[in-house]
């Protein structure tokens with residue numbers, strides 16, 4: 384390189400720019416990788432299956448109102464799909480930097496680790512969002528076909544909450560990803576937690592201990608399905624159970640659900656960042 | 666700690682730098698102050714603590730105590746500032762496999778703030794410097810180890826930094842690649858760069874480095890100029906190898922031994938190379954060089970004998986066992 388002895392012309396850009404750079408190339412990496420297309424295929428398969436089944440059988444309950452249509456379609460799949468985003472895009476995002484030794488390439492520069500963490504998080508968010516947009520579009524396509532273009536506002540809320548939930552899911556998976564140096568652990572823990580452990584704990588806590596499971600993320604995520612119900616379920620319902628015992632069931636209110644989701648994101652983001660900052664490449 | 670660092674001279678400095686893993690001390694209170702434009706070879710057996718030192722200088726690991734400074738800036742507390750003008754190659758990094766060298770290097774260039782208008786040419790120059798032009802748009806995932814290492818070298822060169830921290834840069838390279846790395850480092854020296862480089866190749870270090878630091882069991886054994894190190898540990902004698910353009914006759918070595926005070930022996934390695942031992946340091950060296958040139962035999966190379974460094978290395982490393 385033909386520059387002279389003076390200081391090199393490069394001037395290290397702001398951390399914000401570096402976040403953008405990390406995001407850009409991580410996204411490119413995701414976009415090139417098989418996982419993006421596997422997820423897209425999953426989403427298209429779910430969509431196709433729903434479209435065909437509903438189109439062919441025309442289930443009367445489901446098609447009784449626009450709200451019940453969106454509730455069955457979105458309410459069931461959105462939360463599951465979001466968990467898959469976390470597993471696919473978040474699981475190895477940070478642990479992979481250690482396990483695959485790419486961290487030696489991406490971090491031995493004048494760049495803060497937090498910039499790399501945030502950049503990778505945004506890339507995962509962007510990749511997930513693109514697939515979620517596809518799913519939203521297919522949902523809307525079907526909804527408009529059966530019920531015309533006047534959308535129930537609740538669907539708008541549900542979509543918004545789903546995106547918000549995605550933020551917390553990715554926050555949590557990035558945390559697990561920086562907790563473990565081995566990607567398979569991070570992915571496994573994310574999958575187990577989001578696919579059933581959270582639900583199981585929630586069930587146990589609510590039904591047997593009869594305590595409101597406000598500390599479980601999936602409890603908060605129920606607002607996505609609940610908002611699509613004809614009537615939003617009551618926060619606390621007490622019914623008479625067997626004999627003299629009463630039975631209490633819980634449903635997160637919208638503010639409560641949003642608060643749980645926000646809390647999960649904030650706490651896991653801070654912990655994940657601190658862990659990554661302290662983690663050593665040995 | 667004295668900070669009489671000359672302004673604008675590149676420097677790296679270890680102050681009581683220590684790294685422990687549990688009860689095991691990988692690096693034991695390293696004090697090292699390297700300043701100016703030169704190449705410093707970092708030598709030591711496997712597990713000596715070389716990579717540990719370089720990782721501490723890039724904040725890939727944290728020091729148990731002490732600090733690593735680049736241009737006077739603490740690498741751990743102010744990494745972004747400290748590594749501003751440092752090109753690194755630590756432990757054969759992996760590059761995101763789905764990216765091409767062009768993309769991976771663009772990422773580095775953008776991260777390091779290479780001006781947008783220069784990016785394309787810089788990347789192409791760096792890639793051609795490591796002879797990877799043909800592969801610049803192929804995905805890295807399928808590259809061989811040596812090919813990846815070449816891209817890693819290109820990444821270190823990319824932003825034209827003033828300081829280079831290189832951990833065994835010629836690992837995995839073919840013989841031509843190793844010689845190309847030597848040429849790259851030599852040309853960097855010509856551009857006022859500071860290169861701190863670990864290596865197991867004593868011939869490489871002899872060829873391109875001005876100074877050597879030797880480490881074993883996490884402890885620094887010596888840090889000095891190459892000629893001082895070799896002479897200090899060979900009973901005050903230096904050994905140099907001199908190459909000639911034309912074949913030399915049998916009497917030349919005798920004439921040198923007799924004609925230059927301080928020269929203790931001069932032996933013919935082959936018909937174009939002599940190995941000369943002398944004592945008396947720089948003054949003898951000066952006399953010897955002018956005598957050699959005065960003989961008009963076409964001196965084309967003059968360098969410390971690589972075997973001399975090997976002798977020092979073997980005696981020092983054995984001593985600490």
Ligand SMILES: Nc1ncnc2c1ncn2[C@@H]1O[C@H](COP(=O)(O)OP(=O)(O)OP(=O)(O)O)[C@@H](O)[C@H]1O
Nearest residue numbers: 665686689691709710711712713714715716717718
């Ligand atoms: N995570 C770790 N836990 C425990 N010991 C470690 C760890 N990482 C490195 N070490 C030890 O630190 C010592 C120094 O290792 P280092 O990698 O710095 O050696 P090196 O001089 O680079 O060796 P080589 O020439 O083989 O590359 C070794 O004995 C190694 O076993």
Ligand SMILES: [Mg+2]
Nearest residue numbers: 715716717832
């Ligand atoms: Mg090493």
